[in-house]
Amino acid sequence: MTGRFSLVIHGGAGVIQPEQMTKERETAYHAALDRVLGVGEKVLSKDGSAIDAVTAAVCALEDEPLFNAGRGAVFTREGTHEMDAAIMDGRDRRTGAVAGICGPRNPIRTARAVMEQTDHVFMIGEGALDVARRAELSFEDERYFFTQERWDSLQETLRMEREGTLDDDPSRRHGTVGAVALDRHGNLAAATSTGGMTAKRQGRVGDSPVIGAGTFADNATCAISATGDGEAYIRLCVAHEISARMRFLGESLSQAAEAITLSELPMIGGSGGLIAVDSKGRISAPYNCDGMYRGWSIENQNRATAIYESENRSRTES
Numbered sequence: 001m002t003g004r005f006s007l008v009i010h011g012g013a014g015v016i017q018p019e020q021m022t023k024e025r026e027t028a029y030h031a032a033l034d035r036v037l038g039v040g041e042k043v044l045s046k047d048g049s050a051i052d053a054v055t056a057a058v059c060a061l062e063d064e065p066l067f068n069a070g071r072g073a074v075f076t077r078e079g080t081h082e083m084d085a086a087i088m089d090g091r092d093r094r095t096g097a098v099a100g101i102c103g104p105r106n107p108i109r110t111a112r113a114v115m116e117q118t119d120h121v122f123m124i125g126e127g128a129l130d131v132a133r134r135a136e137l138s139f140e141d142e143r144y145f146f147t148q149e150r151w152d153s154l155q156e157t158l159r160m161e162r163e164g165t166l167d168d169d170p171s172r173r174h175g176t177v178g179a180v181a182l183d184r185h186g187n188l189a190a191a192t193s194t195g196g197m198t199a200k201r202q203g204r205v206g207d208s209p210v211i212g213a214g215t216f217a218d219n220a221t222c223a224i225s226a227t228g229d230g231e232a233y234i235r236l237c238v239a240h241e242i243s244a245r246m247r248f249l250g251e252s253l254s255q256a257a258e259a260i261t262l263s264e265l266p267m268i269g270g271s272g273g274l275i276a277v278d279s280k281g282r283i284s285a286p287y288n289c290d291g292m293y294r295g296w297s298i299e300n301q302n303r304a305t306a307i308y309e310s311e312n313r314s315r316t317e318s
């Protein structure tokens with residue numbers, strides 16, 4: 001079977017508020033998203049697999065310091081980096097996830113190595129790093145992951161905490177990257193990678209590597225990668241809930257994704273968004289905050305990048 005491919009990527013729902021965004025920065029975000037879409041499209045247009053496409057796209061997002069994952073990851077309150085990542089193959093629901101790691105240049109490759117080279121699905125700490133070493137993945141030192149902007153955000157967050165003026169500006173707190181794809185063979189995959197939340201406690205793990213919360217893929221329904229308040233996404237098992245609504249209630253992808261993002265998450269104060277694709281290649285990218293860095297490509301049909309609501313009707317892109 002060779003159908004059309006669909007690819008959706010995100011660079012997090014922690015967008016810079018429109019009034020603080022400069023034209024230069026906006027252009028840089030669009031250019032980065034466009035470049036990353038091209039990386040995934042290259043795999044899919046050569047009949048490559050969804051799992052290879054989401055791996056390649058997320059690596060490119062991790063390498064891009066504009067986004068909170070890999071290079072450009074946010075800092076814990078102790079000034080360290082602890083990164084989380086997960087990948088899932090919709091063909092057989094094989095999956096791999098890592099939490100709280102620092103060292104591998106591309107945490108998503110470590111998650112994939114857990115999936116392909118161990119009997120486990122979720123690994124942390126030294127054991128996860130050992131998998132990366134055995135897989136001969138590239139490592140970087142702390143300097144590589146440092147960005148002045150993230151450091152300044154940490155200092156500002158800690159200062160606001162001390163002064164009791166902490167607000168919930170998502171651009172300071174949030175961010176994550178992810179990709180979901182349907183390949184020409186009808187297979188789905190999802191991948192998500194994050195530095196987590198600025199000033200998080202050491203040892204805190206968000207939704208991104210929790211299968212069924214921030215990441216999920218099943219050929220029978222959909223592939224999902226989420227971004228937002230991780231604790232709320234874990235409590236609602238967001239990604240699996242969308243898949244379950246499709247299976248058991250017969251809802252469409254956009255109905256299920258919007259019900260969770262626009263109704264259920266706000267009920268528990270969960271700000272954020274997600275990207276999703278179903279087995280027919282239909283896509284959805286709802287969010288309940290100011291915006292979400294995102295891009296999508298439906299082969300020979302529809303291709304764009306977007307940040308804010310005004311740019312298009314993003315709730316259901318297709």
Ligand code: ASP
Nearest residue numbers: 174175176206227228230
């Ligand atoms: N969901 C991520 C986390 O909780 C953060 C984000 O996407 O903004 O770690």
